[in-house]
Amino acid sequence: MIKRQPKELILTAFTRMxxxxxxxxxxxxxxxxxxxxxxxSRDFLLAGVLTTSILGFLWVSIAGHLSDRIGRKRMYxxxxxxxxxxxxxxxxxxxxxxxxxMFVAIALSLVPVMNLYGPQAALIAESFAPRLRxxxxxxxxxxxxxxxxxxxxxxxxxxxxxxxxxxAIAFYILGCGVISIVATALLKDYTNKDISENSRxxxxxxxxxx
Numbered sequence: 001m002i003k004r005q006p007k008e009l010i011l012t013a014f015t016r017m018x019x020x021x022x023x024x025x026x027x028x029x030x031x032x033x034x035x036x037x038x039x040x041s042r043d044f045l046l047a048g049v050l051t052t053s054i055l056g057f058l059w060v061s062i063a064g065h066l067s068d069r070i071g072r073k074r075m076y077x078x079x080x081x082x083x084x085x086x087x088x089x090x091x092x093x094x095x096x097x098x099x100x101x102m103f104v105a106i107a108l109s110l111v112p113v114m115n116l117y118g119p120q121a122a123l124i125a126e127s128f129a130p131r132l133r134x135x136x137x138x139x140x141x142x143x144x145x146x147x148x149x150x151x152x153x154x155x156x157x158x159x160x161x162x163x164x165x166x167x168a169i170a171f172y173i174l175g176c177g178v179i180s181i182v183a184t185a186l187l188k189d190y191t192n193k194d195i196s197e198n199s200r201x202x203x204x205x206x207x208x209x210x
Contacts (some may be wrong), residue, residue: 012140018180048106062116079115084177091166
């Protein structure tokens with residue numbers, strides 16, 4: 001798979017930047033930012049995260065359905081734009097230090113991410129030839145967790161320490177969105193197409209000999 005479809009492997013990892021980076025900021029870094037900067041209680045923050053998890057769960061299937069209607073790439077790129085811009089709204093609401101607006105920001109935070117998560121599985125899987133699909137989708141998917149998801153809370157903490165503003169983190173989230181838009185644009189869209197067509201690539205020499 002690495003030999004035959006390295007481009008798709010790298011691209012599928014980068015398509016997840018707009019989902020993984022912001023997602024880990026919203027569900028992990030918020031506990032640091034909320035308690036140390038905003039002075040909110042952990043119970044309050046946890047209630048907001050639980051609420052956004054429920055709303056995200058309800059929205060993800062709708063996002064997936066929409067991607068079937070308008071195309072996976074189109075839906076995904078729209079989701080990247082929304083995800084990239086939402087960071088500014090998120091920190092603007094948090095920095096009001098109003099309990100109501102802070103709760104709204106946290107409660108809605110995963111909804112933009114679910115715009116990406118809904119079509120993501122099909123978009124990634126369909127990028128690989130059928131005989132390589134399991135390995136390609138699995139490695140590409142989890143590679144993003146290493147380069148985007150895991151480091152995100154640490155990057156957010158470092159940015160806030162350097163600039164003392166949540167908007168620095170919002171620009172990081174925007175950067176994740178831009179990277180994902182570029183990566184997604186370079187992938188093929190197989191929405192409502194026979195995905196067996198991308199199995200027509202010639203098999204490896206060893207497979208042909210067998």
